[in-house]
Structures are given as C-alpha cells and as structure tokens.
Amino acid sequence: MNNQDIRTILLKSPQEVGRRILGSLLVRQLDNGNKIICRIVETEAYDQQDIASHSYKGQTKRNSVMFGPAGHLYVYFTYGMHYCCNIVTGQQGVGEAVLIRAVEPISGWEEIFRKRPGKSKNELTNGPAKLTQALSIDKNLNGHDLLTDPLKLELLPEVNDKLITVTRRIGIRQGQDKLWRYYLNNNIYVSRLNH
DNA sequence: CCGGTGATGCCCT
DNA sequence: GGGCATCACCGGT
DSSP states (O other): OOHHHHHHHHHHHHHHHHTTTOOEEEEEETTSOOEEEEEEEEEEEEOTTTTTTTTTTTTOTTGGGGSSSSSBEEEEEETTTEEEEEEEEEEESSOOOEEEEEEEEEEOHHHHHSSSSSSSSSSSSHHHHHHHHHTTTOOGGGOBBBBSSSEEEEEEOOOOGEEEEEOOSSSSSSSSTTTEEEEEEOTTTSSSSOO
16 A cells, blocks of 8 residues: 555544554564564544543644644653554644554564563553553654654555444543444453453 | 552643 | 543452
C-alpha cells in the first residue's frame, strides 16, 4: 500500500481508523541499528466532541499535535511517569486521534525484553504505557510523521469484523458510554480481555 | 486470578 | 492545586 493510500485512510474519523488499523504494523528503527516490529491489536478513538478527549476544550500547547495533519504521532505524558501514543486522524484543525492501547511483538524480541526487564511474554506490550516503553516512544517522537523513519505505520489489509470486539473505553471517568474501543478477539496482548 | 493503592510530573484553571 | 486515556506490587482467594 502506498503512502497516498495510507494518508487517505487516516483522513477518516478516529472510530473508522481505530478499527481499520487493527492488524497493521508498527515498525521501529532503533538508533543501535536494530528493528522492532509489532502488530496493533487494541485501539481507542477520541474525537473533539468527546468529553474524555484531550482535545475537547480546544487546542493547547500539550494537545496541539492532535490538531495537525493525520498520520502524525501524538505522544502525551501522564501520571507523572508514563507515555502513551496516538495516531492523529482527520482534517487539520480538528483535534482527533486513535490511542494505541496494545500491540503484539512480531520481531525484535530481544530488544523488547531489554526495555521491559523481568516481564513475562504477555506483559511486554499489553497496555498503552507498556508498549511505549517496549518501542522506545517518548516525547521526542511527539509530532513524528508515521510514514517516515524511525517509526512507521505499515498498513495491512482490513481485518474481518467477525474477528474484532467493540467495547467501552478503559481508564476514563467521563464518556464511558461510548463504544469506541476495538480489539482483536482472544489476543493475549489485549490490555483487558472480557471488558 | 483479583481488587486496592502508592508513585510521580506536568498541564491547565 | 486538581486531576490525570497507567503501572507494578501487594495481599487475599
């Protein structure tokens, strides 16, 4: 799939994109020359009308990347110690994005174990702040274009709806009624199965 | 396996 | 100064 096709897909709503990118790959090129590849298995959508979204009250210094071009990475710092990452969607000037909540390691296991020492296999990347540790994603990658190195989104064919579960979002206090969380059925890397 | 809780920094009001 | 799109660890089953 070429870059123009990927950009066209990411111009859609965060709900459509959140579902569409399940099964696609994140490819991380590390400074030491090694490469980590992971498959996206859990996402959540956040749009500007959504009280749970960082963009709800309009553009600020912190959330400004959400209002920029689709396909860039919005990285935020939370709870005093964790980074989480989102893929920006939609038109410029609109604040919306898809939170990556969990990924499944495909290759680069040795690098991931090094960044997540002492963790069992299924605890390496089954949460939004765990996967940023595993992939070395922090504020330095805020605003990064995901069609370029050192972190690329490689879009794969759409996954059949029958293989996807849709639920309420996790870890938020407001906006819990919205069914904007998407994950691959029975995947052991999903942050909270049966939820 | 499960629920409760402390850690910890920064943005926004 | 409040409140976080979380995690790791603890103790009880």
